[in-house]
Amino acid sequence: MAEVIQKKLNDSAAIRWTALLLLALAMFCSYIFMDILSPIKDLMQSTRGWDSTAFGTMQGSETFLNVFIFFLIIAGIILDKMGVRFTAILSGAVMLIGAIIKWYAVSDSFVGSSLETWFTNNLNYIPGFDELGVSPFYEGMPASAKLAAVGFMIFGCGCEMAGITVSRGIVKWFKGKEMALAMGSEMALARLGVATCMIFSPMFAKFGGNIDVSRSVAFGVVLLMIALIMFIVYFFMDRKLDAQGAEEETDDPFKISDIGKILSSGGFWLVALLCVLYYSAIFPFQKYAVNMLQCNIDFVEPAADSFWAGTTDEYIQYGLTLIIAVASFSCNFVKKTATRITLIVVAVVALVAYCWLGFMRQSAETVFAVFPLLAVGITPVLGNYIDHKGKAASMLVLGSLLLIACHLTFAFVLPEFKGNQVGGIIVAYLTILVLGASFSLVPASLWPSVPKLVDAKIIGSAYALIFWIQNIGLWLFPLLIGKVLDATNPEITQALQDGTMSAETAATSYDYTWPLIMLASLGVAALFIGFILKIVDKKKHLGLELPNIEKKEKADDAVAIEG
Numbered sequence: 001m002a003e004v005i006q007k008k009l010n011d012s013a014a015i016r017w018t019a020l021l022l023l024a025l026a027m028f029c030s031y032i033f034m035d036i037l038s039p040i041k042d043l044m045q046s047t048r049g050w051d052s053t054a055f056g057t058m059q060g061s062e063t064f065l066n067v068f069i070f071f072l073i074i075a076g077i078i079l080d081k082m083g084v085r086f087t088a089i090l091s092g093a094v095m096l097i098g099a100i101i102k103w104y105a106v107s108d109s110f111v112g113s114s115l116e117t118w119f120t121n122n123l124n125y126i127p128g129f130d131e132l133g134v135s136p137f138y139e140g141m142p143a144s145a146k147l148a149a150v151g152f153m154i155f156g157c158g159c160e161m162a163g164i165t166v167s168r169g170i171v172k173w174f175k176g177k178e179m180a181l182a183m184g185s186e187m188a189l190a191r192l193g194v195a196t197c198m199i200f201s202p203m204f205a206k207f208g209g210n211i212d213v214s215r216s217v218a219f220g221v222v223l224l225m226i227a228l229i230m231f232i233v234y235f236f237m238d239r240k241l242d243a244q245g246a247e248e249e250t251d252d253p254f255k256i257s258d259i260g261k262i263l264s265s266g267g268f269w270l271v272a273l274l275c276v277l278y279y280s281a282i283f284p285f286q287k288y289a290v291n292m293l294q295c296n297i298d299f300v301e302p303a304a305d306s307f308w309a310g311t312t313d314e315y316i317q318y319g320l321t322l323i324i325a326v327a328s329f330s331c332n333f334v335k336k337t338a339t340r341i342t343l344i345v346v347a348v349v350a351l352v353a354y355c356w357l358g359f360m361r362q363s364a365e366t367v368f369a370v371f372p373l374l375a376v377g378i379t380p381v382l383g384n385y386i387d388h389k390g391k392a393a394s395m396l397v398l399g400s401l402l403l404i405a406c407h408l409t410f411a412f413v414l415p416e417f418k419g420n421q422v423g424g425i426i427v428a429y430l431t432i433l434v435l436g437a438s439f440s441l442v443p444a445s446l447w448p449s450v451p452k453l454v455d456a457k458i459i460g461s462a463y464a465l466i467f468w469i470q471n472i473g474l475w476l477f478p479l480l481i482g483k484v485l486d487a488t489n490p491e492i493t494q495a496l497q498d499g500t501m502s503a504e505t506a507a508t509s510y511d512y513t514w515p516l517i518m519l520a521s522l523g524v525a526a527l528f529i530g531f532i533l534k535i536v537d538k539k540k541h542l543g544l545e546l547p548n549i550e551k552k553e554k555a556d557d558a559v560a561i562e563g
Contacts, residue, residue: 029227031193033220039365042507056482061149062156075161092228094158101151107214119143191372198369280473281522293364328377397530399441404523411516
């Protein structure tokens with residue numbers, strides 16, 4: 001009887017995995033909203049007048065407060081002081097408030113309102129920020145884009161807060177148990193949000209043949225309401241766990257005195273630079289990827305009365321997405337060879353079927369939706385390999401090489417297939433899948449390597465600064481891509497001004513060569529840093545190429561922070 005009384009909630013596999021599911025679903029919903037406008041950039045231009053500069057400025061606003069108001073650091077302090085439960089609900093509420101503001105900004109109710117007039121006449125000059133060239137607004141920016149940027153800033157604060165809170169919560173529930181698997185599962189589910197967004201955002205915007213972009217954002221708002229409910233349910237589960245004497249895993253809080261030690265660490269700068277370079281070439285690209293495909297592939301819209309013009313095939317595609325994700329992820333954890341092979345075959349067949357449906361639908365968003373699918377399947381493989389075999393630095397180099405190859409393929413190879421629907425879509429599918437593989441290689445090897453490069457006494461503070469630096473790139477490059485697009489396509493801007501080109505045609509006529517070269521150059525810089533890491537590792541014997549199995553606990557902690 002005594003043993004039954006002492007048993008805690010997280011000792012039950014079913015209950016702790018239920019807690020994980022609640023947290024993972026909340027992050028899944030936040031990932032969907034993060035890119036909710038990405039697959040409908042063309043519609044934002046044709047219906048709301050957002051050119052590439054306006055779109056990029058709004059998209060980059062998500063991390064503005066985290067970078068320039070240091071909210072990322074503040075979120076860490078709130079988590080340290082108030083704990084997982086309070087911070088989870090706070091982050092869910094903040095995300096929801098920001099999302100509602102963004103929804104109102106792109107709704108018809110905003111058009112012609114006094115608030116639209118105010119935003120048109122104000123926020124055209126922000127003292128200090130304009131002089132530094134970092135203002136989240138500019139003169140001539142559509143009022144709807146300005147208000148949407150305000151909402152997205154608020155959402156971004158909640159999203160970053162949710163990310164670190166979920167990581168801390170998983171550590172609390174899975175300490176001494178299958179923590180690495182739990183972290184990998186949470187990240188895999190969250191990344192499926194990208195595919196979900198790419199498929200359903202355009203569907204809601206075009207529902208019933210009447211285009212309304214606010215419906216897509218409303219879909220995201222509803223999901224964030226569900227996310228807040230998930231956090232509330234988790235609140236009661238976590239409180240009951242605490243009542244049983246569970247202790248929350250905490251890092252040392254961020255200290256100003258740590259900054260000098262961190263900035264003097266060569267390992268810190270290598271990791272921080274590699275992090276900001278690599279992620280700046282991935283996440284900002286996601287926000288433009290669908291439009292890039294629209295501009296490089298001649299998609300032919302299916303006849304209005306055909307099966308492919310409806311929504312049934314989209315539901316089928318999403319079902320296939322889930323089958324691919326579940327089968328490919330599960331095959332890493334089954335012991336029987338026959339079962340593993342069966343799961344792999346199921347995943348491959350479902351992937352081929354998905355790609356065929358995407359081709360028949362002639363939809364850029366469904367083509368790009370394959371991006372996270374390969375990553376979901378191979379992330380456990382890569383993590384297991386690094387744990388047991390090592391070669392983390394080599395994987396960083398390989399991931400950077402794949403990143404460079406993919407962006408250069410998009411820049412120079414894909415345009416050569418314009419007019420060739422089959423060839424263009426095949427090139428796009430293969431390149432996107434390889435990019436997804438690269439996205440697995442670098443995070444799987446980067447984050448577990450941090451404790452080997454930075455003094456353990458300042459690891460918590462180092463992570464806070466690394467994520468802050470990463471957010472600088474996530475703010476800057478969506479904005480830069482938009483500016484470069486407009487600057488390198490002056491004929492489109494002029495044609496719009498002259499009235500010789502419609503907004504609908506302009507939205508899918510951009511030449512993405514220079515933005516893609518810019519992103520590839522980030523990959524080159526990341527590759528250079530990767531080689532330096534290999535050299536430093538060889539000289540100082542940091543152990544980057546050695547297995548992580550001896551440092552299992554540290555590796556788990558690193559993955560926890562990354563998640």
